[in-house]
Amino acid sequence: xxxxFWPWLWVSLGVLYFFLPIYATFVFSLKxxxxxxxxIAYDKVFADPRFGSSxxxxxxxxxxxxxCCMVLLIPTLTVLHLFLRRLRPIVEFMALVPFVIPSVVLVxxxxxxxxxxxxxxxxxxxGTYGLLLAGYMVLxxxxxxxSIDAGLRAIDLRTLVxxxxxxxxxxxxxxxxxxxxxxxxxxxNGSFVTFAIVxxxxxxxxxxxxxxxxxxxxxxxxxxxxxYEPAAITVLSLLLTWGIVMIMQFLGRNTTATxxxxx
Amino acid sequence: xxxxxxxGVRKQFGATVAVAQFDLEIARGEFVSFLGPSxxxxxxxxxxxxxxxxxxxxxxxxxxxxxxxxxxNKRNIGMVFQSYALFPNMTxxxxxxxxxxxxxxxxxxxxxxxxxxLDLIAMPEYxxxxxxxxxxxxxxxxxxxxxxxxxPQVLLLDEPLSALDAQxxxxxxxxxxxxxxxxxxxxxxxxxxxxxxxxxxxxxxxMSHGRVAQVGAPHEIYNTPRTRFVxxxxxxxxxxxxxxxxxxRVQVGDAVWHVAESIVQPVGSTVECAVRPELLRAATxxxxxxxxxxxxxxxxxxxxxxxxxxxxxxxxxVDLFNDATHTIPQINTTMTVGCDPRTVLVLAx
Amino acid sequence: xxxGAAQTWWxxxxxxxxxxxxxxxxxxxxxxxxxxxxxxxxxxxxxxNAQGQWTLANFADMNDPMIIEAYAMSLRISIxxxxxxxxxxxxxxxxxxxxxxxxxxRTAILTFSGVASNFAGVPLAFAFVATLGRTGIVTxxxxxxGINLYKNGFNLYSxxxxxxxxxxxxxxxxxxxxxxxxxxxxREWREASAILGANTAQYWRHVALPIxxxxxxxxxxxxxxxxxxxxxxxYALTGGTFTMVTNVIAQEMSGDVLHNEALAYALATGMIVxxxxxxGTYTLLQRRAERWLRA
Numbered sequence: 087x088x089x090x091f092w093p094w095l096w097v098s099l100g101v102l103y104f105f106l107p108i109y110a111t112f113v114f115s116l117k118x119x120x121x122x123x124x125x126i127a128y129d130k131v132f133a134d135p136r137f138g139s140s141x142x143x144x145x146x147x148x149x150x151x152x153x154c155c156m157v158l159l160i161p162t163l164t165v166l167h168l169f170l171r172r173l174r175p176i177v178e179f180m181a182l183v184p185f186v187i188p189s190v191v192l193v194x195x196x197x198x199x200x201x202x203x204x205x206x207x208x209x210x211x212x213g214t215y216g217l218l219l220a221g222y223m224v225l226x227x228x229x230x231x232x233s234i235d236a237g238l239r240a241i242d243l244r245t246l247v248x249x250x251x252x253x254x255x256x257x258x259x260x261x262x263x264x265x266x267x268x269x270x271x272x273x274x275n276g277s278f279v280t281f282a283i284v285x286x287x288x289x290x291x292x293x294x295x296x297x298x299x300x301x302x303x304x305x306x307x308x309x310x311x312x313x314y315e316p317a318a319i320t321v322l323s324l325l326l327t328w329g330i331v332m333i334m335q336f337l338g339r340n341t342t343a344t345x346x347x348x349x
Numbered sequence: 350x351x352x353x354x355x356x357g358v359r360k361q362f363g364a365t366v367a368v369a370q371f372d373l374e375i376a377r378g379e380f381v382s383f384l385g386p387s388x389x390x391x392x393x394x395x396x397x398x399x400x401x402x403x404x405x406x407x408x409x410x411x412x413x414x415x416x417x418x419x420x421x422n423k424r425n426i427g428m429v430f431q432s433y434a435l436f437p438n439m440t441x442x443x444x445x446x447x448x449x450x451x452x453x454x455x456x457x458x459x460x461x462x463x464x465x466x467l468d469l470i471a472m473p474e475y476x477x478x479x480x481x482x483x484x485x486x487x488x489x490x491x492x493x494x495x496x497x498x499x500x501p502q503v504l505l506l507d508e509p510l511s512a513l514d515a516q517x518x519x520x521x522x523x524x525x526x527x528x529x530x531x532x533x534x535x536x537x538x539x540x541x542x543x544x545x546x547x548x549x550x551x552x553x554x555x556m557s558h559g560r561v562a563q564v565g566a567p568h569e570i571y572n573t574p575r576t577r578f579v580x581x582x583x584x585x586x587x588x589x590x591x592x593x594x595x596x597x598r599v600q601v602g603d604a605v606w607h608v609a610e611s612i613v614q615p616v617g618s619t620v621e622c623a624v625r626p627e628l629l630r631a632a633t634x635x636x637x638x639x640x641x642x643x644x645x646x647x648x649x650x651x652x653x654x655x656x657x658x659x660x661x662x663x664x665x666x667v668d669l670f671n672d673a674t675h676t677i678p679q680i681n682t683t684m685t686v687g688c689d690p691r692t693v694l695v696l697a698x
Numbered sequence: 699x700x701x702g703a704a705q706t707w708w709x710x711x712x713x714x715x716x717x718x719x720x721x722x723x724x725x726x727x728x729x730x731x732x733x734x735x736x737x738x739x740x741x742x743x744x745x746x747n748a749q750g751q752w753t754l755a756n757f758a759d760m761n762d763p764m765i766i767e768a769y770a771m772s773l774r775i776s777i778x779x780x781x782x783x784x785x786x787x788x789x790x791x792x793x794x795x796x797x798x799x800x801x802x803x804r805t806a807i808l809t810f811s812g813v814a815s816n817f818a819g820v821p822l823a824f825a826f827v828a829t830l831g832r833t834g835i836v837t838x839x840x841x842x843x844g845i846n847l848y849k850n851g852f853n854l855y856s857x858x859x860x861x862x863x864x865x866x867x868x869x870x871x872x873x874x875x876x877x878x879x880x881x882x883x884x885r886e887w888r889e890a891s892a893i894l895g896a897n898t899a900q901y902w903r904h905v906a907l908p909i910x911x912x913x914x915x916x917x918x919x920x921x922x923x924x925x926x927x928x929x930x931x932x933y934a935l936t937g938g939t940f941t942m943v944t945n946v947i948a949q950e951m952s953g954d955v956l957h958n959e960a961l962a963y964a965l966a967t968g969m970i971v972x973x974x975x976x977x978g979t980y981t982l983l984q985r986r987a988e989r990w991l992r993a
Contacts, residue, residue, distance in 0.1 A: 090799065099790075279812070438990060
């Protein structure tokens with residue numbers, strides 16, 4: 087046992103660093119009333135309709151981002167793996183670009199290009215939301231790209247496609263019934279990260295939509311004025327994020343099981 | 350006196366017995382191969398000699414010293430791994446000199462020794478290359494030089510050729526044998542390839558299920574395998590069901606065969622007779638042991654022609670020399686083959 | 699006749715290639731529209747003044763004590779948290795790979811790391827306020843034990859506090875980057891070095907650490923970039939007043955007190971340059987790490 091002393095110590099230290107703030111936030115959120123533990127902070131959070139609306143908004147944006155990223159990236163990467171290997175470095179580079187542009191820079195770039203004439207996208211709600219969606223897709227691009235790329239690398243794509251074609255499947259069928267089920271687990275990993283990014287994303291939402299619409303700016307605004315509610319919201323957002331991630335994982339597992347059978 | 354002695358060596362991983370009982374004495378300068386299928390315990394035994402695995406029971410004695418509890422870095426043993434295991438961050442010279450560097454020898458001595466070793470493996474111009482710039486065969490030669498640089502008392506080779514292409518494998522096999530002879534270093538060689546073991550070894554240890562099945566010189570193992578396992582693992586063998594007639598005769602199908610060695614099994618019992626395909630020949634009157642069957646298949650292998658005969662429901666392989674003056678047997682014709690009584694083995698199990 | 703047939707065949711191939719290439723078009727269009735164009739527009743604008751004339755004045759304006767301080771602070775905090783995060787992350791990654799801890803611990807740590815490395819921004823800032831803020835749980839606990847953090851110079855809303863918060867998402871990222879690299883250390887290397895007479899310390903010094911070094915450096919560079927571009931955490935914690943490049947850009951772009959868009963573009967260009975160097979270095983190091991670990 088003594089031989090494992092150092093590994094255990096480092097892991098304990100890491101776990102402590104990870105859980106102490108979460109634990110402290112939870113305890114803190116219960117101390118709204120002096121001397122006793124209470125759920126008063128949570129009552130106040132739920133009393134504010136903006137909490138629910140902003141969280142719902144960000145959740146919808148997150149799911150939409152995941153969906154759009156998949157639609158954009160899966161066919162592109164499949165084609166790259168199958169036919170256009172020489173183009174891969176270019177696309178790989180593009181997927182790295184978001185790392186190079188900090189979100190603060192990105193959002194002002196968007197406002198400069200799209201918010202003024204001739205495009206003036208931000209004059210309509212739909213235009214603004216669309217621009218925000220594009221921004222979220224850019225932020226999550228590296229993660230989605232990597233997970234889909236890893237998924238495609240792990241399967242024998244060419245054989246799968248040729249086998250499907252020889253059985254008479256069209257491209258739509260191949261994508262939906264063959265490729266996607268086989269890279270589902272990898273795509274799911276990227277989706278979790280994307281989900282977490284969009285829910286917690288402050289910069290784009292703050293400068294495109296102002297303070298109240300999306301979740302993180304709302305949380306930031308509350309945090310400036312109140313003491314205990316932000317802690318309560320942080321706990322709630324952690325729980326909700328985890329809950330949704332688990333639901334996604336469950337749905338993903340379930341469909342995998344029905345299509346690919348038990349493994 | 351034996352140089353390296355393994356006494357009652359046993360290794361268990363939890364409830365799994367990897368090596369049940371292993372006894373062997375190796376003389377100084379001897380080349381011994383451990384031969385067997387995967388999972389027979391040959392690599393585990395080698396790793397115990399190296400010191401990577403602790404013995405569950407038994408002793409390993411090297412030059413009169415019990416090294417069973419000595420850590421690997423204090424054993425003065427050299428080892429070559431199947432996957433080369435060259436350090437990717439070091440050049441060829443640094444790899445070869447690693448042991449001397451770690452031992453704190455002076456730079457001049459290291460350089461001189463590295464030079465000698467590079468000459469030994471005939472790669473003097475590769476000093477500054479990195480492992481990823483070398484082919485598999487070159488990497489393995491460097492690994493051999495690295496293992497030999499410290500002048501170890503024993504050299505261990507764990508399937509060193511199995512990751513290489515056939516052509517390179519044959520060349521390197523030859524080279525290993527030459528280097529071993531020149532340096533006179535005591536060597537243990539683990540392999541599952543019987544040809545490799547035959548070509549290289551002074552003695553072969555055939556292993557099966559964690560036990561020693563037979564120890565002997567290559568020709569002993571091949572010509573007089575003691576068990577059915579050894580017989581079938583080393584070379585190809587026809588195994589025929591037979592009944593003992595008397596101490597020197599057995600009934601094989603319709604025919605009565607003579608056996609040179611004395612049969613220990615009781616008269617009337619069922620035994621298995623073995624004969625190698627290359628020792629069966631087209632029948633002549635001088636050959637008392639004969640078999641007649643229908644030709645099922647003829648495969649042309651170059652130097653030999655392998656004929657498959659069906660003899661009363663048993664398949665018998667016959668390797669004939671490819672001789673342009675003879676005609677090759679035709680499928681579905683009958684053929685009679687025979688063998689010398691000295692080539693027939695009656696198997697113990 | 700034969701010539702005509704050959705030409706038709708040739709044409710078919712070309713059409714097919716064009717069709718295949720077109721399937722990549724949506725991605726490239728998206729990339730150009732939403733990545734290259736906005737960044738490029740900022741780059742170009744940084745060379746123009748408010749009247750639209752070409753100038754280098756915006757970069758000259760960067761020679762200002764506050765701007766220099768902002769860059770210095772961003773660099774300082776990024777380098778510090780990259781080093782601390784890398785060391786802590788390396789130790790944890792070591793523990794769950796070579797350290798030989800149970801498989802379940804490894805899976806759990808990797809899952810935590812995946813979550814924690816993305817648990818940045820506003821919620822993280824509030825979690826630390828609740829933990830180490832003036833009335834935070836740990837602050838209160840330590841006060842009871844006789845250690846008053848804030849009287850001893852600690853302040854969550856300062857440099858030291860930011861470092862602590864940043865490390866929270868930095869070290870899990872290092873765990874994620876280093877785990878595959880440590881997995882790539884082959885057992886045979888350790889055994890080969892042992893049989894050649896090296897002890898554990900010599901193995902680490904001469905073999906394992908040099909092999910890991912490109913991956914470690916790549917990880918640190920990634921952590922540096924991760925911290926350098928961060929905005930939300932510091933914004934939520936200090937209300938955007940802390941002098942860091944990202945904060946200053948936001949203030950110059952949209953603030954009431956400071957407002958100089960052209961300068962903001964120059965600042966953004968500076969960031970892009972630094973981040974490009976960072977990611978370029980990272981890619982080079984990563985390539986070397988992969989080559990060694992594959993050999």
